[in-house]
Amino acid sequence: MAGRTFQAGVSEGQSTTRPPFFDGTNYAYWKERMRIFIQSNAFDSWMVIKHGNTTPANIVDGIRVPKLESEYDDQDKKNVMQNAKAINYLYCAVNPDDYRKISRCKSANEMWTKLEVTYEGTSQVKDARVDILLHEYELFSMKENESIDSYFERFSTIINNLDTLGKYYTDHELVRKILRCMTPEWKSEVNAITE
Numbered sequence: 001m002a003g004r005t006f007q008a009g010v011s012e013g014q015s016t017t018r019p020p021f022f023d024g025t026n027y028a029y030w031k032e033r034m035r036i037f038i039q040s041n042a043f044d045s046w047m048v049i050k051h052g053n054t055t056p057a058n059i060v061d062g063i064r065v066p067k068l069e070s071e072y073d074d075q076d077k078k079n080v081m082q083n084a085k086a087i088n089y090l091y092c093a094v095n096p097d098d099y100r101k102i103s104r105c106k107s108a109n110e111m112w113t114k115l116e117v118t119y120e121g122t123s124q125v126k127d128a129r130v131d132i133l134l135h136e137y138e139l140f141s142m143k144e145n146e147s148i149d150s151y152f153e154r155f156s157t158i159i160n161n162l163d164t165l166g167k168y169y170t171d172h173e174l175v176r177k178i179l180r181c182m183t184p185e186w187k188s189e190v191n192a193i194t195e
Contacts, residue, residue: 016040019093027119028164030093038089045086045108052109053083083108090115126165133162141181152178 014020019037022030038046056067056076067076086108091099094115101118102111120126136158142151155178159169169177179193 019089022094022098024095024097027115028161031116031119031164034089034093038086042082042085042089044082045089048079048082048086049090049108049112053079053107056080087111120165130162130165130167133158133165134167137162137177140177142183142186144183146183151182 016037020030020033022034035046038049056072056079057064058067058071059065072080090102090108090111094102098115098118102114105111105114121129140155140158159174162168182189
């Protein structure tokens with residue numbers, strides 16, 4: 001079946017064997033789906049992406065000297081294979097423009113970090129985005145004549161973006177916020193839920 005886009009940034013598929021495709025938009029959604037995809041298929045590869053890999057080496061006179069491939073033992077081969085597998089997952093999941101951005105990277109960790117910086121920014125940029133999203137969260141309210149679906153979708157977008165940037169709320173806090181921000185026409189439903 002040809003891939004069609006069902007949400008900006010991610011092609012249709014929801015496959016358990018093919019990584020979610022990133023078209024350069026909706027990075028937060030793709031990043032989370034990609035994390036789960038890799039963890040469910042090769043957790044060791046996810047650890048390589050998250051923590052980096054170590055090039056097989058010998059210690060000679062207290063100095064780390066990279067091993068020749070012919071010197072690799074079974075564990076070295078396994079570690080190198082996990083990095084290669086992680087790199088392959090990332091290559092298979094990105095569009096040609098993003099492929100060019102990461103193709104010179106030597107490790108899956110470096111590739112992942114480059115994508116994060118490209119689409120999420122540096123820590124200062126992330127902090128600024130968190131501040132903007134927190135402001136949106138604080139001012140969030142239901143629009144007049146807005147459907148529940150639209151209201152919840154707008155709210156979920158803010159919360160999911162905050163989650164991606166490391167700012168979390170408890171379910172209790174989120175439910176209270178949702179109920180508190182509904183328009184007066186929903187007062188009877190809100191009262192029934194809170195009782």
